[in-house]
Amino acid sequence: MPTISKVLIANRGEIALRVLRACKELGIATVAVHSTADADAMHVRLADESVCIGPPPSRESYLNIHQIVAACEITGADAVHPGYGFLSENAKFADILDAHGITFIGPTADHIRIMGDKITAKKTAESLGIPVVPGSDGEVKPENALEIARKIGFPVLIKATAGGGGRGMKVAKDEDSLEEAISTARSEAAAAFGNDAVYMEKYLGKPRHIEIQVVGDGEGNAIHLGERDCSLQRRHQKVWEEANSPALNVAQRMEIGRVCAEAMKKLKYRGAGTIEFLYENGEFYFIEMNTRLQVEHPITEAITGIDLVHEQIRVASGAGLSVTQDEISFQGHAIECRINAEDPRTFVPSPGTITHFHAPGGLGVRVDSGAYQGYRIPPYYDSLIGKLIVHGRTRVECMMRLRRVLDEFVIDGIKTTLPLFQDLINNQDIANGDYDIHWLEQYLAQPQAE
Numbered sequence: 127m128p129t130i131s132k133v134l135i136a137n138r139g140e141i142a143l144r145v146l147r148a149c150k151e152l153g154i155a156t157v158a159v160h161s162t163a164d165a166d167a168m169h170v171r172l173a174d175e176s177v178c179i180g181p182p183p184s185r186e187s188y189l190n191i192h193q194i195v196a197a198c199e200i201t202g203a204d205a206v207h208p209g210y211g212f213l214s215e216n217a218k219f220a221d222i223l224d225a226h227g228i229t230f231i232g233p234t235a236d237h238i239r240i241m242g243d244k245i246t247a248k249k250t251a252e253s254l255g256i257p258v259v260p261g262s263d264g265e266v267k268p269e270n271a272l273e274i275a276r277k278i279g280f281p282v283l284i285k286a287t288a289g290g291g292g293r294g295m296k297v298a299k300d301e302d303s304l305e306e307a308i309s310t311a312r313s314e315a316a317a318a319f320g321n322d323a324v325y326m327e328k329y330l331g332k333p334r335h336i337e338i339q340v341v342g343d344g345e346g347n348a349i350h351l352g353e354r355d356c357s358l359q360r361r362h363q364k365v366w367e368e369a370n371s372p373a374l375n376v377a378q379r380m381e382i383g384r385v386c387a388e389a390m391k392k393l394k395y396r397g398a399g400t401i402e403f404l405y406e407n408g409e410f411y412f413i414e415m416n417t418r419l420q421v422e423h424p425i426t427e428a429i430t431g432i433d434l435v436h437e438q439i440r441v442a443s444g445a446g447l448s449v450t451q452d453e454i455s456f457q458g459h460a461i462e463c464r465i466n467a468e469d470p471r472t473f474v475p476s477p478g479t480i481t482h483f484h485a486p487g488g489l490g491v492r493v494d495s496g497a498y499q500g501y502r503i504p505p506y507y508d509s510l511i512g513k514l515i516v517h518g519r520t521r522v523e524c525m526m527r528l529r530r531v532l533d534e535f536v537i538d539g540i541k542t543t544l545p546l547f548q549d550l551i552n553n554q555d556i557a558n559g560d561y562d563i564h565w566l567e568q569y570l571a572q573p574q575a576e
Contacts, residue, residue: 129445130154130229130443132156132205133149133155133157133207134194135157136207136212138188138507140510142169143168143169143495146172148436156173157175158177159178160176161184165178168501177197182506184507191216191219191222194219195223195226198223205229206228210419215242217236220234232396237393237396237417242288243287245264256386256401257409258411261327265323265325266308268305275298275304278328283298283329284325285326286311286312286314286315286319286322286323287324288320293319294314294319296314332406333405333563334404334405334561335563336357336371336404337401337420338352338403339399340399341397341438342394342441342447344396344397345446349454351383351430352383354369355369360473364422366464367461369429372521386401398434399415402415404563424462424513428492430455430456459517461525461528463528463543466509468541468543470546478503480537480538480539481538486534492516497537525557528551529552532544
């Protein structure tokens, strides 16, 4: 199947290892790139070739397009998989690779641009038949903000057009707080993204965060692989994800999936992507589309049996999708816990050396991690060191398995978020699937017994 012969993996950590494994299964040679801080990383050890692309700061290594292209030319890599983060949604990077005759394993640069700007993405989604949250038609400026907010109805949410990760996002509960919310959001947006443009949406009180996994072949064929519930978040960062969502029934699941797949057919979308929604009172409201592989993709793989990285490579190779929509079946329930090198209460990063590492096992258990005993976690990057994915025939079975597995997982020498998940697995709201996007922050704000 693959016309691609050698893939350079333009990333690090667990996702670099994940992509490497998929390439090896397809008989494709691999090239790892790394900063000087990641010379001992597991994906570097396992790759067929490795190239050091710079010092620890990301801008001088993993975000250095010229160094990555040079690494492709030195090693003869004919394709690049960007993973997530870093350059995965950088349209300029996709264009440069194309100009050098190197395949970008992802969507077209045009689709990255369309979905990378929040206002354009929302207009595009609406034109494709995807339900959107009521909001401004475009950028909001101080002189027209009050009129727009009154039409939408308070409370309203101010969001950076180039935003992500909760930065440049503020709530205005009433007219008196609107001006300050816009000013603060614009300042944050300018500092984080170099773009102070903001737009406005209706603020939903207790929504869930539901996302739909889609894959397209770029020729007008597309499928959906169901939804993931990512409502357990801290500062807009996902912590725990489930597939399927405890909040949806089969009819709702299949209908929103159908809408998203049809939209991707019209767009002639290429590769894997995720359409994210807020869900409240039976209604879906489009937030954004991520034109890349998601951190939480393994739970979709668990319930469908479909390898999403294989699909990405197939599509990039011109081989098309391996399955049609009617061939997809959803089996059981899966949960992912993001294991971060952080204090489980304060979330302060905890880099350092792992003195003991024991990953759990057994039926329905998967650990995606590049960590190992003796590995030194560098202080320069995201604190995610692994993902624990558990699958069961039912949600109850999945939760019981997760409880057992959390007790088996050992990571010593640093602080991790494992104790947080041990608390959550015993919480009645979590057991009942009764939570929204605000639940976790409210839980963490409660006094904890010593």
